[in-house]
Amino acid sequence: MSTESGIPDFRSSTGIWAEVEPFEVASIQAFRRDPERVWSFYRERIHLLREVEPNPAHYALAELERCDLVAAIVTQNIDTLHTRAGSREVIEVHGSIRSAQCLRCLWTGPADAVLERLEERSTPLCPQCGEVLKPGVVLFGELLPPGAMERATDLARTAGLVLVVGSSLEVWPVAGLPLEARAFAIVNRGPTALDDRAQLKIDAGAGETLTAVLDALG
Numbered sequence: 001m002s003t004e005s006g007i008p009d010f011r012s013s014t015g016i017w018a019e020v021e022p023f024e025v026a027s028i029q030a031f032r033r034d035p036e037r038v039w040s041f042y043r044e045r046i047h048l049l050r051e052v053e054p055n056p057a058h059y060a061l062a063e064l065e066r067c068d069l070v071a072a073i074v075t076q077n078i079d080t081l082h083t084r085a086g087s088r089e090v091i092e093v094h095g096s097i098r099s100a101q102c103l104r105c106l107w108t109g110p111a112d113a114v115l116e117r118l119e120e121r122s123t124p125l126c127p128q129c130g131e132v133l134k135p136g137v138v139l140f141g142e143l144l145p146p147g148a149m150e151r152a153t154d155l156a157r158t159a160g161l162v163l164v165v166g167s168s169l170e171v172w173p174v175a176g177l178p179l180e181a182r183a184f185a186i187v188n189r190g191p192t193a194l195d196d197r198a199q200l201k202i203d204a205g206a207g208e209t210l211t212a213v214l215d216a217l218g
């Protein structure tokens, strides 16, 4: 989805995890051991993600929601581009770069203030209890935010159609959501794990496909 905004993906041979070892910079174990290293990775990611813009696929989904044809978006992306494109019901099952949180007292706040504090020291501290804050994204080894998967599963079960856009359906549990639905269609460049179970598979880019859907609907 977001690669069309110029954001590198994670898993391909040119992706982010081909350059850095995820468990060293983006796992809960790494955060407990060396929060400074995790923050230095995320500080760079957050700055990069703030410079990119939503692409035609994000805008098309927001428009489909305004037409009452999309009920909600479930995303593993942390970049907030769906919200920035105007989508209202967005369930960010892996959290987002919008916030930071305290694992001790559960304080959660906007990442902006936290990033300002990062300029002064290498790790931001909780304003409430002084513990080191964690980026508001779900790290490897962490549970998904409470309620998010339950809500996503409910939506999948009650949907007329689940539309999978720009995912190779490799990361569980989100990859299993289409199987909860009455029907699902996939728009993705390249094969996915559920191609043979989908009612429809379109092997093409998200932007061109969703824009064509909007045009076809007039």
Ligand SMILES: [Zn+2]
Binding pocket: 102, 103, 104, 105, 106, 107, 126, 127, 128, 129, 130, 131
């Ligand atoms: Zn705290």
